[in-house]
C-alpha cells in the first residue's frame with residue numbers, strides 16, 4: 388500500500404526489536420529491513436537493536452542474522468559489502484523484559500543516537516514476542532519518556548493479540564491507557580502480502596465480479612492455509628497457541644474479511660477496517676454444543692515425508708508428551724448478512740500437510756439449465772475463481788470449454804493471471820510493506836483493537852469447547868496428508884470437497 392502511493396523519505400529512526408534473538412526476527416524482520424535498505428527505502432539515519440536474554444555479542448548477533456538472510460531472504464548476501472554496511476546499524480541488547488531496570492539502557496541508546504544525529508528521532512518498538520510478554524513490556528516502555536511521545540514513538544504488537552477474548556480486551560485496555568491508539572500497530576503479516584492486497588483491487592477496481600459476488604451466484608467459499616513444516620523449534624510457543632489461535636483467529640479471518648467485505652468508499656484506514664469489522668460482527672457465533680458439527684481439530688503423528696522420518700507433535704521440543712494442542716483446524720463459518728446468507732465459508736489450516744499452499748476458492752453455483760448431453764461433461768460445477776496467495780501467485784477463472792473434435796465434449800479450462808508472467812519486478816515480502824507502513828505511520832493494513840476482539844469472539848466458543856473436552860483420538864493425521872479424516876467429512880457430507888490446485892502451467896493441458 389505504502390510503496391507507490393505515498394512513500395516519503397523517512398526521518399531518523401531508532402528501531403528496537405523485542406524478541407530480537409527469536410525465530411521471527413531471523414526469518415522475516417531482519418530480511419525485510421535489509422531488503423528495504425537495499426531498495427533505498429530505509430531512513431538515511433537509522434539503528435536497529437535486537438533484544439533478548441540470549442548472550443550474544445553484537446558480532447555474534449549479526450552472524451546469526453546473516454544466516455537468516457542467506458536462508459530466508461529474497462535477496463541473499465552477495466558478498467559485495469552490502470550486508471556489512473547494513474549490519475553496522477545493528478546491535479544487540481541483552482535484557483529480560485521482566486526487569487524494569489533493563490529498560491534504562493534503551494533510553495540511553497535513543498539519546499546517544501539523537502545526540503549523534505543532532506535531531507529528535509522516531510522510535511519503533513517491535514514486540515516480536517509471545518502475547519503473555521506484551522503487558523509487561525508495554526508497562527515498562529511507558530516509563531520511557533520517548534515512548535509516550537505520540538508523534539515520535541510507535542509500538543508494533545505481533546499476533547496473536549492476546550490469548551482469548553478476555554485477555555485481548557485487557558490488553559487493548561492496557562495499551563490504550565498507556566499509549567495513544569495512533570501509536571499502536573497490531574500486525575497481521577498476511578495483510579502485507581501482495582496477493583492479499585490484490586483481492587481489494589480484484590473486487591473493487593473491476594465492475595465484473597460485483598454483480599455475482601453474493602449468495603445468488605456463489606455456492607461456497609474455501610480458504611486453505613496449509614504448511615509442509617511442523618512446529619520446528621517453536622514448541623514452547625505453540626503449546627500455548629495451537630492452530631486456531633496461530634492461524635485462524637488472525638490470518639484466515641482476515642482473508643475471509645477481504646473476500647466478504649462490502650466496497651469501501653475510500654482507502655482511509657478506518658473505512659477499510661470498518662468494512663472488515665462489519666464482516667466479523669456478522670459471522671455466526673458457533674454455539675458450544677454445535678462445535679463438533681462446525682469444527683474439526685487434528686494433531687500430527689510421526690511419519691515419513693520425502694524419505695525423511697519426522698517426529699510427531701508430542702515428541703517435539705518443548706511439547707507435553709500428552710499434549711492436546713491442535714496442529715490442524717478446519718471450521719465452517721456462516722456470515723449472517725444479506726450478501727452471504729446461507730453461503731458456507733470452509734476454512735482449514737495445519738502443519739505438516741501435503742502441500743504448502745494458501746488458496747482462496749470462490750465456487751460458483753451450477754448453470755441453471757444444462758442443455759448439453761449428460762455425457763458431454765462430468766461436472767456442472769465448472770465455474771470457480773481461485774486466488775492463490777502463495778507459493779503460486781495467480782488468479783484462475785475456471786470455466787467449461789468445448790474440446791476440439793466432432794463430439795460435444797466439454798472440459799473445464801482456466802483463464803490465468805500470474806504475477807510472475809505479468810510483472811518482472813520481484814515482489815516485496817509482507818513484512819517489508821508493513822514495516823515501511825509502520826515507520827511511515829500508515830495503519831491501514833494493521834488491525835484495530837475492536838477487530839481483534841470480535842475475531843476472538845468468533846473463535847472463543849471453539850477454543851473453550853476444545854479445551855474442556857480433550858481429544859480422544861490424538862494424534863489423528865500423518866505428516867504429508869491433508870489432515871484428519873473428519874476434515875474431509877466436514878465438507879463431503881454437504882456434497883462438496885476441498886480443492887487444491889496444480890501449478891497453473893500444468894493445469895490447462897487436459
Ligand SMILES: NC(=O)C1=CN([C@@H]2O[C@H](COP(=O)(O)OP(=O)(O)OC[C@H]3O[C@@H](n4cnc5c(N)ncnc54)[C@H](OP(=O)(O)O)[C@@H]3O)[C@@H](O)[C@H]2O)C=CC1
Nearest residue numbers: 406407408409410411439440441483484515516545546547
Ligand atoms: N516465527 C514466525 O514465523 C512468526 C511468528 N509470529 C509471532 O511472533 C511472535 C514471536 O514468535 P517467534 O519469534 O517465532 O518466537 P521465538 O520463541 O522464536 O522467540 C521468542 C523471543 O522472545 C524472547 N523472550 C522470551 N522471554 C523473554 C524475556 N523474559 N525477556 C526477554 N526476551 C524474551 C526470546 O529471547 P531469548 O530466548 O533470547 O530470551 C526470543 O527472542 C509470536 O507472537 C508469533 O505468533 C508471527 C508470524 C510468523
Ligand SMILES: O=C1O[C@H](COP(=O)(O)O)[C@@H](O)[C@H](O)[C@H]1O
Nearest residue numbers: 546576577614633634638745777
Ligand atoms: O503467523 C504465522 O504464520 C506462519 C505462516 O506464515 P507464511 O507467511 O509463511 O504463510 C506460520 O508458520 C506460523 O506458525 C504463524 O505463527
